[in-house]
Amino acid sequence: MANNPNMYTCPFICPNSSGAPVAETYLKAGESHASENPFASPYKPGMIQPPEHKVHPxxxxxxxxxxxxxSTSGDILGMGPIGPWAPGHVDWTPQAGMTGVRPVVDKYSITHYSTGEWRKNNLHMLTPRATDKAKALDASIKGDLQKAFNALDNKQNETNTKLKGRVKDLARMKKNVEKAVKAITKETNALEADRNKLKSACRILMLPEAISRECLELRTNRYEPDLVRDDAEQELIKEVAIVGEIRRVFQDTLAKVETQLAYNKAAKASIESDWSDKMVTLKIDGQNLSMGGDSNLILHHPGVARWPENATTLEFWEHYSAESIRNCEEVRKKSEHLRGDLxxxxxxxxxxxKTQADRTNAALAETVLSTEQLCAKLEENLKDNLQTIADVENLIDHLKESLRQLDQRDKLSNTRLRNRNYNRPNVENCRDKAQxxxxxxxxxxxxxVDSLNGKMRKAEAVRAELMKYRGELEREIACKRKSLxxxxxxxxxxxxxxxxxxxFANA
Structure with a gap:
C-alpha cells in the first residue's frame, strides 16, 4: 500500500492515473434515494392530472x-403541500410536509362562505316581493282615477257647450260690425276714395323705402374685400332718394284733404276699434274652445277663478255694440265729398x-354673376391646393417612413461597431476592412439622415405655406359666399x- 503511486491521486482529475472510472448513475422521474428525508413532500413530477370536464344536467x-x-355544511377543502392554500414545498422543519402543521389560510384570501351559500343568497335577491300589494293598489287607484276623470269630462263638456254658444254670438255681432264698416266705406264720396288711396299709397310707400334701406344695411355685412361702392350700391342709394321725393309729393297732396275727412276718420276708427275688440275676443274664445288637456299652452294661474273688476253685463255689451253701429251709420250720412285728381x-x-327697382335688380344680377364666376375660380384653386397638400403630406409620410428605416439601419451599424470595438479582445481589435x-x-x-431631415423641413415649410394659402382661399371663398x-x-x-x-293704384 505504501508503494502504490496512485494512492493519493484522483482518478477523475489526474490524467496519469490508471484508476478505473466510476460509472455515473441518474434517477428516473419520481425515484428517490433510500436515504432521503421520509418527511419530504409527496409531490412527484407527472402526478398533476388535467382538469375534469363538468357535465351539468x-x-x-x-x-x-x-x-x-x-353542500349544506360548507365546502370541504383539504390542506396539504399541494392544495388551494399550499405555498409549495416547505422544509423549515422535519414535519414540513405533514398535514395540520400550518393553518388553512394564505397571504391572499380567507374563505368566508361556501359556494352553496353564495347561490342561495343569489336566489333570495332574485325573488320578487310585495307583488300582490302592488297589484291591489294599482287596481284601486285606477278605479278612483277613472271615476274622477269621468266627472271632469262631464264638466268640461258642459263648459265647451257654453263657449260654443258665446262664439256664435260673437261671430254674429262681428258680422254686423263688418257690415257697418263696409257701409261707411260705400257712402264715402270720390274725394274720400282718392284720399284713402293716397293715404294707403303713403303707407305702402314705407315698404319700398324699408326694403331699399334694409338692402343697403345688409350689404354693409359683406366682408372687407367686398365692401365696394359698385353699381348695385349706387342704384340702391338712388332708389332711397326717389322714394323720399315721392313721399313728399304724397304728403303735400294729402294735407289738402285731411280736414274734410276728420269726422269720417273718427267714426271709422271707432267702429274699427269695436271690430278689433270683437276679433280679439273671438280669437281668445276660439282658442279656449280648442284647448284640451294635452295642449302646450296651459299653465297654472292662481286667483283667476273670480269676477274681474272691469267686467260688464251681457245687456250692456249688446247695447254698446248696437250704439256703435248706429253712430257709424249717422256719421256716414253726414260725410262730405272732396274731389281731386290724385x-x-x-x-x-x-x-x-318700379323703373328704378328694375335698374337696381339688373345691377344686382350683374354683381351676383361676376361674384359667382370668381367664387367658382377660387373653389377650383382651393381644390388644386388641397390636392397639392395631400401630395406633400404623402411625401412627408414617405420621408418619415424612410427615416424610420434609416434609424433601424443606424442602430444596426452602431450595434455592430460597439460589438467590434468593445468585445474583441487584445490584438483582435484591429482596423480591418470590415471596420x-x-x-x-x-x-x-x-x-x-441629415439630408432627409433637411428635405423634411423643406416639405414642412411648403406644407405650411400651402396651408396658409388654403386658409386665404377659404376666407376669400367665405367672403364671396357671404356676398352671394x-x-x-x-x-x-x-x-x-x-x-x-x-x-299703389288699388290700395
Whole structure:
C-alpha cells in the first residue's frame, strides 16, 4: 500500500492515473434515494392530472342559482403541500410536509362562505316581493282615477257647450260690425276714395323705402374685400332718394284733404276699434274652445277663478255694440265729398319707383354673376391646393417612413461597431476592412439622415405655406359666399315684396 503511486491521486482529475472510472448513475422521474428525508413532500413530477370536464344536467338551473350537488355544511377543502392554500414545498422543519402543521389560510384570501351559500343568497335577491300589494293598489287607484276623470269630462263638456254658444254670438255681432264698416266705406264720396288711396299709397310707400334701406344695411355685412361702392350700391342709394321725393309729393297732396275727412276718420276708427275688440275676443274664445288637456299652452294661474273688476253685463255689451253701429251709420250720412285728381301722382310715382327697382335688380344680377364666376375660380384653386397638400403630406409620410428605416439601419451599424470595438479582445481589435466598411456605413447613414431631415423641413415649410394659402382661399371663398348670400338670397327675398304700380293704384 505504501508503494502504490496512485494512492493519493484522483482518478477523475489526474490524467496519469490508471484508476478505473466510476460509472455515473441518474434517477428516473419520481425515484428517490433510500436515504432521503421520509418527511419530504409527496409531490412527484407527472402526478398533476388535467382538469375534469363538468357535465351539468340539461334541466339544471343556471350556475348562479342553487344546484342539487351543493353542500349544506360548507365546502370541504383539504390542506396539504399541494392544495388551494399550499405555498409549495416547505422544509423549515422535519414535519414540513405533514398535514395540520400550518393553518388553512394564505397571504391572499380567507374563505368566508361556501359556494352553496353564495347561490342561495343569489336566489333570495332574485325573488320578487310585495307583488300582490302592488297589484291591489294599482287596481284601486285606477278605479278612483277613472271615476274622477269621468266627472271632469262631464264638466268640461258642459263648459265647451257654453263657449260654443258665446262664439256664435260673437261671430254674429262681428258680422254686423263688418257690415257697418263696409257701409261707411260705400257712402264715402270720390274725394274720400282718392284720399284713402293716397293715404294707403303713403303707407305702402314705407315698404319700398324699408326694403331699399334694409338692402343697403345688409350689404354693409359683406366682408372687407367686398365692401365696394359698385353699381348695385349706387342704384340702391338712388332708389332711397326717389322714394323720399315721392313721399313728399304724397304728403303735400294729402294735407289738402285731411280736414274734410276728420269726422269720417273718427267714426271709422271707432267702429274699427269695436271690430278689433270683437276679433280679439273671438280669437281668445276660439282658442279656449280648442284647448284640451294635452295642449302646450296651459299653465297654472292662481286667483283667476273670480269676477274681474272691469267686467260688464251681457245687456250692456249688446247695447254698446248696437250704439256703435248706429253712430257709424249717422256719421256716414253726414260725410262730405272732396274731389281731386290724385291718381296721376300715385300712378306716376309708382311707375318711377318700379323703373328704378328694375335698374337696381339688373345691377344686382350683374354683381351676383361676376361674384359667382370668381367664387367658382377660387373653389377650383382651393381644390388644386388641397390636392397639392395631400401630395406633400404623402411625401412627408414617405420621408418619415424612410427615416424610420434609416434609424433601424443606424442602430444596426452602431450595434455592430460597439460589438467590434468593445468585445474583441487584445490584438483582435484591429482596423480591418470590415471596420472601415462599418465606419463608412455609419457616416453615410448620418449624412443621409441629415439630408432627409433637411428635405423634411423643406416639405414642412411648403406644407405650411400651402396651408396658409388654403386658409386665404377659404376666407376669400367665405367672403364671396357671404356676398352671394346677401346679394342673391337675402336681397332677393327682401326685394320680392317690392310693391307694383297696380298695388299703389288699388290700395
Amino acid at each position: 340539461h334541466d339544471a338551473p343556471p350556475l348562479y342559482l342553487p344546484q342539487p350537488t351543493d 291718381m296721376t301722382a300715385i300712378v306716376k310715382g309708382s311707375q318711377d319707383m 472601415y466598411a462599418l465606419m463608412g456605413e455609419a457616416k453615410f447613414i448620418k449624412e443621409t 348670400n346677401i346679394d342673391q338670397d337675402r336681397l332677393s327675398r327682401v326685394r320680392a315684396h317690392m310693391p307694383t304700380p297696380e298695388e
